[in-house]
Amino acid sequence: MREIIEPFRIKSVEPIRFTTVEERRRILEEAHFNPFLIHADDILIDLLTDSGTSAMSAQQWGAMMVGDESYAGSKSYFRFEQTVQDITGLRHIIPVHQGRAAERLLFSLIGGPDKHIPNNNHFDTTRANIEYSGATADDLVIDEATNLDSTHPFKGNLDDKKLKAYIEEHSPNRIPAIMLTVTNNAGGGQPVSMANIRQVSQIAREFGIPFFLDACRFAENAYFIKLREPGYEHRTPREIAQEMFSYCDGATMSAKKDAFGNIGGFLALNDDSLAERARNLLILTEGFLTYGGLAGRDLEALAVGLEEVLDEHYLEYRLACTRYLGDKMNEAGIAIVQPPGGHAVYLDAKRFYPHIPPHQYPGQRLVVELFAVGGIRSVEIGSVMFGKRDPETGLESPAKNELVRLALPRRVYTQSHVNYVAEVIREAHAHRDAATGFRITKQPQFLRHFTAHFEPLPN
Numbered sequence: 001m002r003e004i005i006e007p008f009r010i011k012s013v014e015p016i017r018f019t020t021v022e023e024r025r026r027i028l029e030e031a032h033f034n035p036f037l038i039h040a041d042d043i044l045i046d047l048l049t050d051s052g053t054s055a056m057s058a059q060q061w062g063a064m065m066v067g068d069e070s071y072a073g074s075k076s077y078f079r080f081e082q083t084v085q086d087i088t089g090l091r092h093i094i095p096v097h098q099g100r101a102a103e104r105l106l107f108s109l110i111g112g113p114d115k116h117i118p119n120n121n122h123f124d125t126t127r128a129n130i131e132y133s134g135a136t137a138d139d140l141v142i143d144e145a146t147n148l149d150s151t152h153p154f155k156g157n158l159d160d161k162k163l164k165a166y167i168e169e170h171s172p173n174r175i176p177a178i179m180l181t182v183t184n185n186a187g188g189g190q191p192v193s194m195a196n197i198r199q200v201s202q203i204a205r206e207f208g209i210p211f212f213l214d215a216c217r218f219a220e221n222a223y224f225i226k227l228r229e230p231g232y233e234h235r236t237p238r239e240i241a242q243e244m245f246s247y248c249d250g251a252t253m254s255a256k257k258d259a260f261g262n263i264g265g266f267l268a269l270n271d272d273s274l275a276e277r278a279r280n281l282l283i284l285t286e287g288f289l290t291y292g293g294l295a296g297r298d299l300e301a302l303a304v305g306l307e308e309v310l311d312e313h314y315l316e317y318r319l320a321c322t323r324y325l326g327d328k329m330n331e332a333g334i335a336i337v338q339p340p341g342g343h344a345v346y347l348d349a350k351r352f353y354p355h356i357p358p359h360q361y362p363g364q365r366l367v368v369e370l371f372a373v374g375g376i377r378s379v380e381i382g383s384v385m386f387g388k389r390d391p392e393t394g395l396e397s398p399a400k401n402e403l404v405r406l407a408l409p410r411r412v413y414t415q416s417h418v419n420y421v422a423e424v425i426r427e428a429h430a431h432r433d434a435a436t437g438f439r440i441t442k443q444p445q446f447l448r449h450f451t452a453h454f455e456p457l458p459n
Contacts, residue, residue: 004316004317004320005317006317006411006414007311007313007314007316007317008057008411011058016043016044016045017041017042017043017044018044018375019042019044019375021372021373023042024042024371024372024375025372027039027042027371028368028371028372032441032442032452032453032454032455033364033368033438033453033454033455033456034449034451034452034453034454035048035367035368035371035377035378035379036048036379036449036450036451037451038371038377042375043371043375043376043377044374044375044376045374045375045376045377045413045417045420045421046376046377046409047344047376047377047378047379047405047406047407047408047409047421048377048378048379048407049379049407049409050257050343050344050407050408050409050410051098051099051216051254051256051257051407052098052256052261052262052263053256053262053409053410053412054256054260054261054262054409054410054411054412055260055409055410055411055412056260056262056301056305057260057304057305057308057411059304059308060260060300060301060304060305060308061301063297063300063301063303063304064297064298064300064301065297066300067295067296067297067298067299067300068296069295069296069297070290070296071288071291072288072289072290073290074290074291074296074299075296076296076297076299076300076303077095077290077291077296077299078290079299079300079303080093080095080299080300080302080303081093082303083302083303083306083307084266084268084306087238087241087242087245087306087310088215088242088245088251088268089242089245089246090245090248090250090251090268090269090270091269091270091272091275092268092269092270092271092272092275092278092279093266093268094266094267094268094269094275094278094279094282094289094292095264095265095266095290095291095292095293095294095299096264096265096266096267096282096286096292096293096294097263097264097265097286097292097293097294098254098255098256098263098264098265099125099214099216099252099253099254099255099256099265100125100126100129100254101265101285101286101292101293102252102253102254102265102266102267103125103126103129103130103252104129104285105267105278105281105282105285105286106129106177106212106250106252106267106278107129107130107132107133107135108133108281109274109277109278109281110176110177110210110274111129111130111133111134111135111176112133112134112135113134113135114134114135114174115133115134115135115136115174115175115176116135116136116138116166116170116174116175117130117135117136117137117138117175117176117177117178117179118138118139118140118158118163118166118175118178118179119137119138119139119140119158119178119179119180119181119214120139120140120141120142120145120156120157120158120180120181120184120187120192121139121141121145121156121181121184121185121186121187122137122138122139122179122181122186123181123185123186123214124186124385124386124447124449125447126179126181126214126252128446128447131446132446135176138166139186140158140159140162140163140166141155141156141157141158141159141184141187142155142157142158142159143159145157145184145187145188145190146400148188148335148336148337148338148348148401149335149338150338151338151339153191153193153224153228153229153339154190154191154192154193154196154224154228154229155184155187155188155190155191156181156182156183156184156187156190156191156192156221157192157193157196158180158192158196158200160196160199160200160203163178163200163203164203167203167207167209172207172208172209175207175209176209176210177209177210177211177212177250178200178203178204178209178210178211178212179211179212179213179214180192180196180197180200180211180212180213180214180248181213181214182197182213182214182215182217182218182221182244183217183220183221183224183341183342183343185216185217185343186381186386187337188337188341188344188346188403189217189322189337189340189341189342189343189344189346189405190337190341191220191221191224191225191228191341191342192221193225193228193229194225194229194232194240194243194244195229197213197244197247197248198247200247201247201248204249210249210250210271211247211248211249211250212248212249212250212251212252213244213245213248213250213251213252214251214252214253215244215245215251215252215253215258216252216253216254216255216256216257216258216265217257217258217342217343218241218244218245218253218258219237219241219258219309219310219315220258220315220318220319220342220343221244221342222237222238222240222241222244222310222315223237223240223312223315223316223318223319223342224319224342225240225244226240227319236310236312237310237311237312237315238310241310249269249270249271250267250268250269250270250271250274251266251267251268252265252266252267252268253265253266253268255302255305255306257343258306258309259302259305259306259309260301260302260304260305260308260309260410260411261298261301261302261305262298262301263294263298264294264298264299264301264302266292318342318343318410319342321408321418322340322341322342322343322344322345322408323339323340324415324418325340325345325406325408325418325421325422326338326339326340326345327340328418328419328422329345329347329422329425332422332425332426332429334347334352334425334426334429335347335348335351335352336348337403343407343408344405344406344407344408345405345406345408346381346403346404346405346406347366347403347404347405347406347425348401348402348403349362349363349365349366349380349382349402349403349404350362350382350401350402352366352404352429352432353365353366353432353435353437355433356435356436356437357437358382358383358387358398358399358402359383359396359398360436360437360438360439360457361380361382361383361384361402361437361438361440361454362382362402362437363380363381363382363383363384363402363403363404364380364382364384364437364438364454365435365436365437365438366378366380366404366428367379367380367404368438368456369428369435370404370424370425370428373424373427373428374420374421374423374424374427376406376421376424378404378405378406378407379404379405379407379449380402380403380404380405380449381399381401381403381404381405382398382399382401382402382403382404383396383398383399383402384440384448384449384452385399385449386399386400387399406421434459436456436457436458436459437456437457438454438455438456438457439454439455439457440452440453440454441453441454441455
């Protein structure tokens with residue numbers, strides 16, 4: 001088989017700033033050891049997120065030039081609406097400025113005290129918006145997902161037996177929605193099979209519960225299905241995506257992922273009454289129905305991006321990038337979530353630093369070290385992000401896993417950049433025994449990982 005190459009030519013470049021170890025250690029101190037608080041200009045390789053960080057194509061830039069900035073009835077909205085409807089088959093397409101705004105609209109309307117919303121794994125903003133409404137967010141991913149070394153092809157699947165037991169425990173009238181995140185970001189970027197999507201949909205219909213997809217990486221999930229699920233090898237990614245959406249009643253999407261957008265998202269619904277209520281709230285909080293907090297040029301770029309992301313050559317290249325970095329880690333004996341996900345490689349910080357206990361945040365130590373050693377920014381997905389803190393006692397229950405996500409922006413970095421990332425990780429691994437943990441000195445009530453302050457513990 002020939003080498004998988006980038007299915008594009010590089011037409012414009014942006015310089016990156018090189019810093020010394022001494023400079024980076026000073027930068028970390030000034031940022032209170034939180035990579036979110038580091039100025040982007042001080043980052044060499046930015047793997048903090050794949051959200052809004054992709055490179056747009058010439059076609060997207062061209063489309064932006066014809067964006068219609070009319071306040072109401074913009075033709076750019078109708079192009080965007082038609083594109084989303086063609087892919088999802090859902091009737092009501094409500095634009096928002098990013099995915100968490102779609103979550104806020106949805107859970108403001110269906111959430112609330114004594115409500116319970118299951119998912120394979122809720123990611124951070126989804127969980128926070130559910131909990132902010134007063135509802136409870138629960139994870140029902142299959143047991144294979146808890147084994148980081150398992151090579152199960154669809155570790156993002158939601159466990160159907162757990163779901164039925166969950167419905168029986170809480171009763172359908174207290175469960176306003178069942179969600180499924182594709183791909184499963186909090187679980188290592190792992191895909192969900194079509195059989196599982198179909199099965200969850202059937203259970204939802206059996207109990208009369210609406211079924212939603214968190215669809216920000218729907219195209220990557222569709223390509224995993226093509227590669228791994230029997231019967232789909234000759235289907236196009238677009239056809240697979242259309243079948244995925246055919247089983248749901250609605251979807252939230254951050255278009256900053258699989259639409260190559262720097263901003264944007266949508267809430268898609270079939271329920272006429274819920275859509276009307278969501279649009280009324282949209283006008284109050286985001287903007288008019290046909291722009292929803294976005295410029296017309298953004299809607300044009302997203303419409304093009306949603307078509308481009310389903311190109312099979314692109315998806316083959318996209319999954320090859322993460323697999324390549326994952327293979328580098330395997331060769332070095334560095335533990336990761338297996339198999340590599342669609343958008344990111346997840347390092348197992350618990351095994352990277354076995355001497356640092358969860359309450360001292362080994363994942364935070366690892367993200368700090370990657371920046372200190374090589375200027376790489378990543379993100380902790382462990383007890384900083386998902387630890388449960390008792391508001392009365394201050395005691396904390398750790399997360400199930402202590403991971404560090406290396407999220408690859410779409411169409412941004414080359415193979416040599418990835419080789420450099422692997423070298424830096426190996427160097428940090430070689431000096432792991434001397435590393436100490438952290439304690440939190442300042443934190444907000446919600447989504448603390450974005451703005452918390454840390455200080456290193458002494459040796």
